[in-house]
Amino acid sequence: QVTLKESGPALVKPTQTLTLTCTFSGFSLTTSGMRVSWVRQPPGKALEWLARIDWDDDKFYSTSLKTRLTISKDTSKNQVVLTMTNMDPVDTATYYCARTRLEDYHQYMDVWGKGTTVTVSS
Amino acid sequence: DIQLTQSPPFLSASVGDRVTITCRASQGISSYLAWYQQKPGKAPELLIYGASTLQSGVPSRFSGSGSGTEFTLTISSLQPEDFATYYCQQLNGYPPWTFGQGTKVEIK
Numbered sequence: 001q002v003t004l005k006e007s008g009p010a011l012v013k014p015t016q017t018l019t020l021t022c023t024f025s026g027f028s029l030t031t032s033g034m035r036v037s038w039v040r041q042p043p044g045k046a047l048e049w050l051a052r053i054d055w056d057d058d059k060f061y062s063t064s065l066k067t068r069l070t071i072s073k074d075t076s077k078n079q080v081v082l083t084m085t086n087m088d089p090v091d092t093a094t095y096y097c098a099r100t101r102l103e104d105y106h107q108y109m110d111v112w113g114k115g116t117t118v119t120v121s122s
Numbered sequence: 123d124i125q126l127t128q129s130p131p132f133l134s135a136s137v138g139d140r141v142t143i144t145c146r147a148s149q150g151i152s153s154y155l156a157w158y159q160q161k162p163g164k165a166p167e168l169l170i171y172g173a174s175t176l177q178s179g180v181p182s183r184f185s186g187s188g189s190g191t192e193f194t195l196t197i198s199s200l201q202p203e204d205f206a207t208y209y210c211q212q213l214n215g216y217p218p219w220t221f222g223q224g225t226k227v228e229i230k
Contacts, residue, residue: 037219039166039221046209046221046222046223046224047158047160047166047209047211047221047224048221049211049217049218049219049220049221051217052217052219060216060217060218061217061218062217062218063123063218096165096166104172106153106154106171106172106175106213107154107171107213108156108168108171108172108177108213109156109158109166109168109211110168110171110177112165112166112167113165114164114165115165
């Protein structure tokens, strides 16, 4: 059974750096074609794709947020870490990680964590 | 970045109705499109990928079609558990990827 779980602080202050961890089981990020993505959703708003890391350590970022984001993985711990610098109240959102697969040239996010809610406030 | 425009943003329908949601891309994305369902307070769930391939376990009343810049998600006979918000996502080649703004399906 594939599961993912996000963890991190529920509250951060403006200008601080947010560190979120996605701990997963049921698959390996050393398997060719396997990826993990991060997505966020501000309250009452749409989903926003943030970043992706691949089995071969390729990394991709949102155009608007790429200067603030860093994604990394620890395959021995089955974890993916996302850091976001210079947090602002507009970054208040639920943050999700999701397994991302490549199959027959099609990519998709097939299993999601339940999400972790982050509030940015002084 | 590729922009996705979903329509309508809100849809009011009755149980048993046939429902169609449209997603338009700002440039051609072949069939690299997925659809997700999200219920309040829950994570999104994958319904369809590759524009028309039904994810395992998803009821057959859901179907997807389209290629290039115009795509549709159809629910052939709306069920009570289908009232939710639906998002399209383009996964064309290398990221960045984008989501549509969502379509909320409400009970009439």
